[in-house]
Amino acid sequence: MQLKRRLPKIHPIIFITAISLIGLWLQWAVTTPNIDQLFLSHSGFLFLGVCGAIFANATGAGGGVIFIPAFSALGFSPAEAITTSFLIQCFGMTAGAMTWCHYYLKQHHQDDSWQGFPILVACCALFSISGLWISQYAALSAPVSLHVSFSVFSIALGAIIIVNSLKNISSHSLTTFKTSPVNDCIMLSGLSFLGGIITAWLSVGVGEIIVIYLMLRGYCTKLAIATGVVVSAMTVWSATPITLSADSVANFEVLLFAGPGALLGGLIAKRIALFFSVIKLKIFFALWIMLTGLVMIAVA
Template identity: 25%
Template sequence: MRFTKRRYRSPIIISVVVAVLWLLCFPFFYESFISHLYFMPFVGAIAATIANITPAAAGIVYFPILTHINMAPVTVSQFSLMIQAYGMGLGTFRWFLFNRKLFIFNVIPVSIAGGFLGEIVSIVYLPISNPELLSLIFNFIAFLFTQIVFFSLIRNSQYPSKKVELNEFNITILFLLSFVGGLLCGWIGFGIDTIFYFVLTIIFRINPAAAIVTSISLMAAMSVTGTLLNFIFRELPLDLWFSAIPGVTIAGLFLAAYIAVKIGSRNILLLFTFFLATDFFMAFWTQEILPMTPAVKKMVIYPLAFYMLVFHIKLFIDNYNNSGIVPEDFNAMG
């Protein structure tokens, strides 16, 4: 009982401090918050919950929502890194209080080094400023991730490992793929966490619960470094960040871990793939970079939609038939 109280005491203290500071700063952001950013606490709560229970950062939620209301994709990616540095930092702290054995600590420094180098390249030397291109890249990557999630769920493989041996080959793999993830973080505000999750589960056979939590901590670290780079070389959308703080705080400190334990990461990933696929279809239908007639777009979207629907039905049936089994048990790691 005492340990349980200790788990909640620190989050409650942090939330009270954040609430006081937010109210003190509110007069400086009052106009923008009331006029057009009043919905951000709700979006922030959803994004932070997803970011702290799945191997996909909050930017994967913010990007489609905010770009669809005509915010510049570059601004959204900068904001995503800012708010993830805060929200996923809180989530990392909360998971550490919940079960520190979920963290694969020895792989984090190598991955941070590779990811930070990738962020330097993408933010400082090779920034992408074309909004349409940035949006298309995001949705294409998100859809690819969706397929990887599907097949990892369908395989329902065993993941016996709880640690990664850092030999020369493994360090090289972690560094190079983290570099690619860092490039994505600088361009679209997320990516290294999802890549890292699949590296841990598919290559190293790490328990998915540990892979999810470790990827969250890595994305939090890369969001901090990405935000620092944006602060030095670009501008930061402080009004957006301020507006999302209330929802992100509640989700990061309280909602995410509770929902993950109750629902199970398998079901969460399944629902999230539906969201990603839907957003991809919408983006593909409205994009104008690739010259396509509506008939051609339908020929692409309809078969893909049928394919996704079949997979979702199969996985839901499998989950129903195995309703008592939660392979990614966040409590079971020991």
């Protein structure tokens, strides 16, 4: 009886969504030619999906922080890497977003430190999706190559987080949404719009920008992560008319294995995030994205 009480409860909506996605995947796998050969050659991408989703949903960074360097090392073209990363994130970021929302509703919907969470998500998602689609319609392209853009973006954001974390390591006061709701919404609208454009280029961007802004403003770190995860999930789903179009260059053989891995990783990532202290989570987040940036420069 004691063991049963300790087992984590899964919200029915999360359970039904996970089962539905698994069912669709099984149907897809059964109808895929040479699935036995693909399992032997591509099963390693299952582990990649798990790792990418755990990191993405435990820190607020998009899964592209893991997938883009990996796909670049495997020789994927920039378009193939970005499109495949978007589709994998539809699995992982969705699972992560649902678990973070459940966590908010169950434990923090009345907490002062989590005030404004739904408003922050709605505001950021609206402008992030707008930025992504304007980037597509206006055919905006990154000013430099994928390798350089991703590297500079990652290193700069990581450095900002480390400096801020070390400066405020002894601070225990938190900013709440009621402190400056209008200014924060205006700033996040602009940053999310820019993040949507960057996400269209790199498959990452908006989640990291949102998390960093909220951290710098002094918001609860877990609120910042949850907001970044949910907005990233909504952004990657908004791109499915592009990523699943007839002209899509996504590697669906990789997606077949990385997708369910990302789903699993997304479901357990929140528990990993809650295990670490706020400062450790910030430092880990910063060091990882800086490391991936440096690796991308090295292999360019």
